[in-house]
Amino acid sequence: MAERMPVRRGEGREWAGRPDMWQEPFRELEEIWDRMGQLFDPGWATTRPGVAWQPMVDVExxxxxxxxxxxxxxxxxxxxxxxxxxxxxxxxxxxxxKEHTGVLRRKMRRTGSFSFRGTLPGEVDADKIEANLADGVLSVKVPKAEVSKSRRIEIK
Structure with a gap:
């Protein structure tokens, strides 16, 4: 079951005027942002150690x-x-x-194991697959097998 967000209760203007409530005004916003990420981002757990994450992939x-x-x-x-x-x-x-020399105040970048599984829609030539890594993008070209390539048939 989802964890509920903490609620601050107060008496309208009295609560808003308390100086101790806003010692760190952005802390509460960061907490809300993190909670919203947990709700809407399917990979939110991927910033935790030991949890595999899935990279972003385009398939053409x-x-x-x-x-x-x-x-x-x-x-x-x-x-x-x-x-x-x-x-x-x-x-x-x-x-x-990477190893940190200072105190890590916030960790948002993904680290650890990742995996992606994609279904190949047709027959492929597995012996001719090419993979290249450049500028942080892995490109994998999976050639279609001769049988699965479409060809135009001339009508006589």
Whole structure:
């Protein structure tokens, strides 16, 4: 069951005039923002250690291939695995947290294990899959098999 937000009760103007209520005026707004994120962002739990997260992905179908573009800023190429399992493309890996020398006051950037599974809509040529990582975007080109490519038939 969802946790309820704390409520402050007061007597109208008396409550609003209390100076101790607004020592940190933005703290309460940050708490509300975090709670709203939990409600509306399906990946809200991904900032917690040990919880896998799913990267943002665009999937495009061209005449000859399916192209997956995966946002993975800060992830090194050796920390990513791309596999085809049956009719699914699996992209897994880990974004390692950097060591902090100071006190970490707020953590919003995602770290830890991530995974993406996408269904391939048709037959593919798994031997010719290409993956490239540039500027924080992993591009995976999955060529269609000859049988699944569409072709125009001339009517006689």
């Amino acid at each position: 179908e061209t005449e000859n291939a399916y192209v997956f573009e995966v946002d993975l800023p800060g992830v090194r190429r050796e920390d990513i695995a791309v596999e085809v399992r049956g009719h699914e493309l699996w992209i897994t890996g880990e974004l390692k947290d």
